[in-house]
Amino acid sequence: MISPVLPTYNRAPLAFEKGEGSWLVTTDGRRFLDMGAGIAVNALGHANPDLVAALTAQAGQLWHVSNLYRIPEQERLAAALVEATFADTVFFTNSGTEAAELAIKMARRYWFEKGAPERHEIVTFEGAFHGRSTGAIAAAGSEKMVKGFGPLMPGFRQVAWGDHDGLHAAVGPQTAAILIEPVQGEGGIRVVPDQCLKGLRDLCDRTGALLIFDEVQCGMGRTGRLFAHEWAGVDPDIMMVAKGIGGGFPLGAVLATEAAGAPMSAGTHGSTYGGNPLACAVGARVMEIVSDPDFLDEVRRKAAFVRQRLEGLVEAHPDVFEGLRGQGLMLGLRTRVAPGDLVAAAYEEGLLCVPASDNVVRLLPALNIPDADLSEAVDRLDRAAGRLDAKG
Known part of the structure; x- marks a missing residue:
């Protein structure tokens, strides 16, 4: 029997009821760090005051x-x-x-x-x-x-x-x-x-x-x-x-x-x-x-900060990652595994990221995401990649 909502999406088994900044909380109380921002939509995070x-x-x-x-x-x-x-x-x-x-x-x-x-x-x-x-x-x-x-x-x-x-x-x-x-x-x-x-x-x-x-x-x-x-x-x-x-x-x-x-x-x-x-x-x-120049300066600074961390992540998991691409806070991890596998492993670590074509997983965080959250995201990706290493 068809669902009341037309089933055109392969939805993850997650439902969120609250968001603040770069964090989302599910209906059952779990916290997720959002590195997808609603597919680059929530440019200033969730519930921005x-x-x-x-x-x-x-x-x-x-x-x-x-x-x-x-x-x-x-x-x-x-x-x-x-x-x-x-x-x-x-x-x-x-x-x-x-x-x-x-x-x-x-x-x-x-x-x-x-x-x-x-x-x-x-x-x-x-x-x-x-x-x-x-x-x-x-x-x-x-x-x-x-x-x-x-x-x-x-x-x-x-x-x-x-x-x-x-x-x-x-x-x-x-x-x-x-x-x-x-x-x-x-x-x-x-x-x-x-x-x-x-x-x-x-x-x-x-x-x-x-x-x-x-x-x-x-x-x-x-x-x-x-x-x-x-x-x-x-x-x-x-x-x-x-x-x-x-x-x-x-x-x-x-x-x-x-x-x-x-x-x-x-x-x-x-x-x-x-x-x-x-x-x-x-x-x-x-x-x-x-559009404020100081805000855009901060986006570029954050981008350089997280890119350096992600390059280290790619080097640390050569069986999972092939490379890093992108510009600013529009970044893609090209994977040697199925992108969906990395996304699923990231869910297990409380992290949201977005698959794309060409074996890429997208990272599209809020533009005002704090450095601490960026570091936490890389740490969680590291653990997610470790899960895939262990399966490999």
Whole structure:
């Protein structure tokens, strides 16, 4: 008999009732150190007092009015994002998947308005993850996401990871945009080298194609910059944001230049809930905290601190770990064992981490996690790896 909740998830046998900082407590009283942060969502930890205050204050005034009217909280957050980034305009969504849908529409609408509707193809990359809507799975193209859901939305061309010749061959007269994650999350914490992001910007400038960055998982301070593409010193035309921007409250956004965004005139897109007062009140507080240069300095310092500890962990368990990859506090342990085995062993040690593709286990802690908790996490990973060594 099917369960009341549609069984589309392979859920761990854990249920949490309370969280504080980087710690979660189960319904039966067990404490877990959270190195997944809700898959990079709880950027400031659980029950962060600043976010609780922002949400509570807004909840006592106004929850929802729809986008039929001006929303001052939305305007305030949009202005902060525009001031801090390449963007001239912002559209708010409820999720990264919705942001992907708008980014696709925006790129195609751009060329339609320029009188070249034949430029509708979007070039994407193997290992990508842009959400689970029909458009997003067509963009990613991986068999595990698209099997059984055809026919797929046409107009996407996938290129193998790191295949520069394939990329140039894929870009042609029908190309509307190139879509890429500066750091692949679900794909296994694969960092696109700075020179490659610069090369993509140059290629788009030469061909006129729009450059779309998916920073749903790697954005909002996760890599030690406000957005990951800043490390390469290049800007996109369109950018997808979600996860950390709401600090745990559902919120996403599409940021765009005026040129890319202007064709999306009144009536071309909409959202009933997107950018409602509750979400934007929380998002504005997240933005105030995470965009502070001192906060980002601390993220980089913490990243260097935990990376050194993790490199020692990899060396200490060569039968379990192959290497460490990633940037900032978006780190991946490539394993010689099944990632699920390490995740399960970590559960036994009271630690939460997140599996990914390419034999990787992700570590995505809250950006304000204390050093002591980072050290404790490595210690627990060490014990988890020891369990697997003993079985080996």
